[in-house]
Amino acid sequence: MKLRFITPTLHGVADYTAGMGLIVAPFLLNLGETSNVALWFSVMTGIAVLAASLLTDYKLAAYRLIPFQGHLAIDLLVAVTFMAVPFIFNFSGIDAIYYWFNATVVFLVVSLSASK
Template identity: 70%
Template sequence: MKLRFISPTMHGVADYSAGLGLILFPIILNLGESSDLAFWFSIGTGIAVWIASALTNYKLGLLRTIPFEGHLAIDLLVAATFMAVPFLFSFQGIDAYYYWINAAVVFLVVSLSDSNESIKTII
């Protein structure tokens, strides 16, 4: 069984969906009880995810300037940041859990993403 089954195209769909979620879920979950930063950091990250996705060299990228492997490295940095942010800024309760769950999901998606699909085969 192939462990890396998320194609760059599927990863792109996940990226744009995650960006939307990072913008909407702070509102839905009423984040910010322990710190206003918990609310705004998610929204800012959601916007940054859309920008990075638009710049990534995959089927759903618009400018295609960031190699997909570079995009995966950015995702790992985001996941590590999401793990650390609750500790660094003393997030408590739902604010902390939100970031830890997001970190776990991003780590999982990156670990299951296959970077072998070339842009030439998906256009």
């Protein structure tokens, strides 16, 4: 069984979905209970995810400037950042859980993504 089954194209679909989710979900979940940073950090990260997706070397990009391996490195950085943000900004409750959940999902997607 192949463990890395997420193709670059499928990864791109996940990226665009995640980018939109990071922008919309904080408002639906009423993030910001601990700090407004919890809400706006997600929105800004969502915008950055969409921008990186538009620039990654895969089928769904507008301009293929970032190699797919570089994109995976950026995703890994996002996951590590999402794990740390609740500690850095003293988030608790839904604010912390939101970031830890997203970090876990990003770690999984990166670890299951096949390189080109």
